[in-house]
Amino acid sequence: MSTLHTVNKSPFEKTSLAACLEHVSAGAAVLLLEDGVYAALTRTSVEGQVKSALDNVKVYALGPDLQARGLLEERVIPGISVVDYAGFVDLAAEHDKVQAWL
Amino acid sequence: MSTLHTVNKSPFEKTSLAACLEHVSAGAAVLLLEDGVYAALTRTSVEGQVKSALDNVKVYALGPDLQARGLLEERVIPGISVVDYAGFVDLAAEHDKVQAWL
Amino acid sequence: MSETIKNFLYLNRKAPYGTIYAWESLEVVLIGAAFDQDVSLAFVDDGVFQLTKNQHTSAVGMKNFSPTYAALGDYEVKKVFVEKESLEERGLSLDDLQHLTWEDEDEDWAEKDSIHLVTRAEMAAIMDGADVVFSF
Amino acid sequence: MSETIKNFLYLNRKAPYGTIYAWESLEVVLIGAAFDQDVSLAFVDDGVFQLTKNQHTSAVGMKNFSPTYAALGDYEVKKVFVEKESLEERGLSLDDLQHLTWEDEDEDWAEKDSIHLVTRAEMAAIMDGADVVFSF
Amino acid sequence: MKFAIQVNEGPYQHQAADSAYFFAKAALEKGHEIFRIFFYHDGVNNATRLTTPPQDDRNVVERWAELGGHYDLDMVVCVAAAQRRGVVDEGEAQRNGKDATNIHPRFRISGLGQLVEAAIQSDRLVVFGD
Amino acid sequence: MKFAIQVNEGPYQHQAADSAYFFAKAALEKGHEIFRIFFYHDGVNNATRLTTPPQDDRNVVERWAELGGHYDLDMVVCVAAAQRRGVVDEGEAQRNGKDATNIHPRFRISGLGQLVEAAIQSDRLVVFGD
Numbered sequence: 001m002s003t004l005h006t007v008n009k010s011p012f013e014k015t016s017l018a019a020c021l022e023h024v025s026a027g028a029a030v031l032l033l034e035d036g037v038y039a040a041l042t043r044t045s046v047e048g049q050v051k052s053a054l055d056n057v058k059v060y061a062l063g064p065d066l067q068a069r070g071l072l073e074e075r076v077i078p079g080i081s082v083v084d085y086a087g088f089v090d091l092a093a094e095h096d097k098v099q100a101w102l
Numbered sequence: 103m104s105t106l107h108t109v110n111k112s113p114f115e116k117t118s119l120a121a122c123l124e125h126v127s128a129g130a131a132v133l134l135l136e137d138g139v140y141a142a143l144t145r146t147s148v149e150g151q152v153k154s155a156l157d158n159v160k161v162y163a164l165g166p167d168l169q170a171r172g173l174l175e176e177r178v179i180p181g182i183s184v185v186d187y188a189g190f191v192d193l194a195a196e197h198d199k200v201q202a203w204l
Numbered sequence: 205m206s207e208t209i210k211n212f213l214y215l216n217r218k219a220p221y222g223t224i225y226a227w228e229s230l231e232v233v234l235i236g237a238a239f240d241q242d243v244s245l246a247f248v249d250d251g252v253f254q255l256t257k258n259q260h261t262s263a264v265g266m267k268n269f270s271p272t273y274a275a276l277g278d279y280e281v282k283k284v285f286v287e288k289e290s291l292e293e294r295g296l297s298l299d300d301l302q303h304l305t306w307e308d309e310d311e312d313w314a315e316k317d318s319i320h321l322v323t324r325a326e327m328a329a330i331m332d333g334a335d336v337v338f339s340f
Numbered sequence: 341m342s343e344t345i346k347n348f349l350y351l352n353r354k355a356p357y358g359t360i361y362a363w364e365s366l367e368v369v370l371i372g373a374a375f376d377q378d379v380s381l382a383f384v385d386d387g388v389f390q391l392t393k394n395q396h397t398s399a400v401g402m403k404n405f406s407p408t409y410a411a412l413g414d415y416e417v418k419k420v421f422v423e424k425e426s427l428e429e430r431g432l433s434l435d436d437l438q439h440l441t442w443e444d445e446d447e448d449w450a451e452k453d454s455i456h457l458v459t460r461a462e463m464a465a466i467m468d469g470a471d472v473v474f475s476f
Numbered sequence: 477m478k479f480a481i482q483v484n485e486g487p488y489q490h491q492a493a494d495s496a497y498f499f500a501k502a503a504l505e506k507g508h509e510i511f512r513i514f515f516y517h518d519g520v521n522n523a524t525r526l527t528t529p530p531q532d533d534r535n536v537v538e539r540w541a542e543l544g545g546h547y548d549l550d551m552v553v554c555v556a557a558a559q560r561r562g563v564v565d566e567g568e569a570q571r572n573g574k575d576a577t578n579i580h581p582r583f584r585i586s587g588l589g590q591l592v593e594a595a596i597q598s599d600r601l602v603v604f605g606d
Numbered sequence: 607m608k609f610a611i612q613v614n615e616g617p618y619q620h621q622a623a624d625s626a627y628f629f630a631k632a633a634l635e636k637g638h639e640i641f642r643i644f645f646y647h648d649g650v651n652n653a654t655r656l657t658t659p660p661q662d663d664r665n666v667v668e669r670w671a672e673l674g675g676h677y678d679l680d681m682v683v684c685v686a687a688a689q690r691r692g693v694v695d696e697g698e699a700q701r702n703g704k705d706a707t708n709i710h711p712r713f714r715i716s717g718l719g720q721l722v723e724a725a726i727q728s729d730r731l732v733v734f735g736d
Contacts, residue, residue: 001332008495008604010355010386012430014116019217019249022324025332034491035358038389043431064399064498068357070392070406075431084399085502092499092600093477093508099215099331100339102225102484102605103468110625110734112219112250114294121353121385124460127468136621137222140253145295166263166628170221172256172270177295186263187632194629194730195607195638201351201467202475204361204614204735210596222621225484228517231556235588239596264624267663336595339603340484340517346726358491361614364647367686371718375726401494403533472725475733476614476647486616488690489648518619521651526692528702537692560618562656562667562708572658576706578692 002027004095008034008102011046020101021053031083031091033062037069040076047077054079062088104129106197110136110204113148122203123155133185133193135164139171142178149179156181164190211242213334216251220270221261226254227269229340234272237279244283244334245276248327252290255301255319270302277306277318284318287327347378349470352387356406357397362390363405365476370408373415380419380470381412384463388426391437391455406438413442413454420454423463479503480594481513484605486521487536488529493522496604497539504547512550512594513540515583517605520558523551525580541582551583552590609633610724611643614735616651617666618659623652626734627669634677642680642724643670645713647735650688653681655710671712681713682720 005024011017017039020030030053032040039050040061053059054077063082066073073082083091092098107126113119119141122132132155134141141152142163155161156179165184168175175184185193194200214233220226233245247255254273261268276284284304291297304318322330331337350369356362372379383391390409397404412420420440427433440454458466467473481500485492500510515522527537544551553563559572565579579585595601611630615622630640645652657667674681683693688709689702695709709715725731 001334003332003337006602008358008492010358012117013354013386015114015249016217023248023328023331025328028332034495035355035386038355038386038430041431045429047431065357068395068397068400068402068404069355069389070394070396070436072394085498086506088499089503089506089508092479092503092602097335097337098600098602099334099337100603100605102217102339102603103470105468108732110222110622112222115218115250117385118353125384125464125467127464130468136625137219137250140219140250140294143295147293149295167221169260170264170266170268171219171253172258172260172300174258187628188636190629191633191636191638194609194633194732199471199473200730200732201470201473202733202735204353204475204733212595224517224618224620228557232516232588232591236592238589239592241592241596264621265628265664265669266621266624267660336601337603338482338595338601339605348725360488360490360647364687368646368718368721372722374719375722377722377726400491401498401534401539402491403530472731473733474612474725474731475735486648486651486691518616518648521616521691524692526694526699526704526706526708528689528692528698528704530686530689533690556660559658559660560663561616561651562654562658564656568658569656574656574658576656576708578656578706578708 001096004091004098005030006098006100007032007036010035011039016101024057026056029058029060029091029095031060031088033065037061037065040080041071042075042077050077060091103198106193106200107132108200108202109134109138112137113141118203126159128158131160131162131193131197133162133190135167139163139167139173142182143173144177144179152179162193209242210335211333213331213337214245215337215339216247216254217249219250219253221266225340230269230272232338233281234279237281243281244285246327246330247286248290252286252294252296257300257302273302273304276304282306282318285320285322285327285330287324288321289324345378346471347469349467349473350381351473351475352383352390353385355386355389357402361476366405366408368474369417370415373417379417380421382463382466383422384426388422388430388432393436393438409438409440412440418442418454421456421458421463421466423460424457425460478509478511478598480511480598480601482591482601482603483515483519483522484517486518490606492604492606493536499602501543510549511598512552514591514594515553516557520553520561520563523553523563523580523583524578526578537580541580544582553583553585555585555587558585608639608641608728610641610728610731612721612733613645613649613652614647616648620736622734622736623666629732631673640679641728642682644721644724645683646687650683650691650693653683653693653710653713654708656708667710671710674712683713683715685715685717688715
């Protein structure tokens with residue numbers, strides 16, 4: 001099945017992104033939201049981890065959360081798509097289920 | 103000054119223990135409590151990190167929290183002292199201040 | 205039930221007592237057992253700590269809910285998946301966990317193990333196969 | 341005040357908006373400024389994200405409290421320590437943060453920088469020297 | 477498509493309640509159905525009518541109530557979680573000998589079975605938490 | 607020695623409120639003084655009198671109240687945090703047009719200055735949180 005995984009915690013504070021990426025199946029998607037969007041930035045200590053994930057899964061970041069945190073889209077890792085809440089709903093509908101990594 | 107640092111989160115879930123250990127000064131003490139007591143166990147992936155810390159600082163673990171989680175004292179890394187709430191109070195009184203790593 | 209049976213996965217990734225998620229998750233499992241779905245429990249990351257033996261909570265003044273896991277078999281919850289890598293990273297083995305069983309009606313009530321030790325790759329496949337994931 | 345002045349350290353280690361700690365911590369700093377203590381703010385780990393420029397919160401429906409940091413100088417809060425290693429791990433530099441200043445009464449109200457970039461070792465020494473640490 | 481939404485955290489402390497709200501609103505505006513919003517754990521604190529947030533901040537409780545009123549949403553507060561945390565309606569107040577209630581009238585208190593039922597009846601369960 | 611205690615989380619969801627209680631109790635039993643216990647963030651939810659936890663679990667609110675009564679503790683709930691989260695006394699109810707209160711009478715609502723003062727007046731500030 002195709003799953004939308006959601007990660008809402010900073011990869012510098014919690015291990016939930018790492019745990020998620022170790023359990024995603026090919027064809028899955030990962031949506032970064034809330035403090036999870038920090039993982040979408042370039043030049044961070046987790047950039048390599050996120051870039052590797054892009055080989056297997058699609059990665060999305062929630063635009064409103066990027067904007068709130070002062071993160072410009074030009075700082076987002078190429079290959080990560082920015083979506084709004086309507087896009088989040090679309091992703092939830094397009095995939096067979098949503099799995100939250102709290 | 104001598105500081106009692108408190109860490110209440112699992113080292114497998116959050117980075118607060120690592121952050122604490124990177125900022126302790128010589129002569130400080132670290133008290134592991136709540137889910138922080140998991141860092142006191144032997145044979146874990148963070149055992150080396152905790153053992154290294156023992157060269158610089160004293161490390162304590164709260165006994166009531168170990169017991170609640172089914173962790174026997176024989177599984178605690180040698181050099182870590184187990185204290186109860188009264189011992190926690192003594193540590194807070196003996197050091198010049200308490201710094202929580204939340 | 206006339207409806208399609210769904211494959212429910214309860215995803216347990218948090219340690220007990222430090223937060224209430226483990227306990228309130230178990231409450232959902234017990235209530236949910238009455239709904240005749242296909243139920244699996246996954247213990248991953250710090251979730252494996254929920255199943256440790258010898259939990260004694262009197263000194264922290266909290267309710268010890270760990271005996272409730274042993275009752276899962278009576279609720280027809282038989283599929284309890286524990287991730288091997290998560291155990292190993294935490295210095296644990298199956299011997300440190302409770303022994304959970306269920307009785308197989310079809311084999312003269314033979315007692316069978318509920319806990320299945322699975323690799324991370326197998327756990328990923330279990331997650332992939334679920335219809336609904338409850339996260340706490 | 342007749343009492344001894346204490347060295348207060350406000351320890352900010354959490355990102356803004358995902359949780360309220362950053363904002364409610366700032367509320368303590370503003371109230372605390374009236375008490376004439378020796379105040380320092382430390383931004384460590386994800387706390388450095390609190391100071392980023394260009395925060396626009398309308399799409400998440402939350403109050404944008406980031407302009408309040410610029411008011412700290414008016415409250416005589418002049419010592420804002422930002423950890424270099426924390427910035428680097430997050431791909432940030434000082435240019436990504438707000439420029440915070442205070443006016444020095446003794447030098448004809450000259451505008452001076454409030455933010456001091458310090459190494460992790462220097463931050464450890466700042467923590468060590470505090471009388472009271474407020475953690476959020 | 478039919479969504480069920482679970483909210484695990486209270487208002488203000490964590491963004492989870494905000495994200496859940498904007499997800500629900502966006503889903504409804506796209507014409508999707510929301511079978512139920514279930515408030516669990518500290519999420520039950522989304523249902524108190526006694527909040528008075530600062531005037532320049534959002535009112536999380538009223539925002540839920542307005543969305544719920546506009547789309548006639550079923551917004552359920554878990555009774556066990558609510559008892560632990562002091563979210564009370566008339567019936568609970570009488571049963572437990574409490575002298576006041578604090579629930580907002582747009583929410584209702586019910587059992588955990590309502591969450592399980594929502595997961596069965598909906599096409600997607602989306603969980604927001606810490 | 608004089609302690610001040612800050613509690614950042616509500617009851618049940620996190621162990622912080624439990625740890626703070628046992629620390630306070632142990633300190634008092636050793637003859638130390640507690641200048642003030644300050645409830646901030648979701649910690650304000652420790653002060654609701656409307657909770658009814660399961661009979662086989664601890665009652666976090668009543669436990670605070672009993673300790674406070676026995677040692678005549680000053681237990682202060684931050685007004686700004688309480689307004690956001692719906693913890694209300696008579697005065698707050700009147701000011702904000704609320705039709706009920708939920709605060710336990712052993713607690714009082716006051717400003718953040720009480721936390722700062724506690725840090726100044728005490729020998730140690732001990733913070734419990736998430």
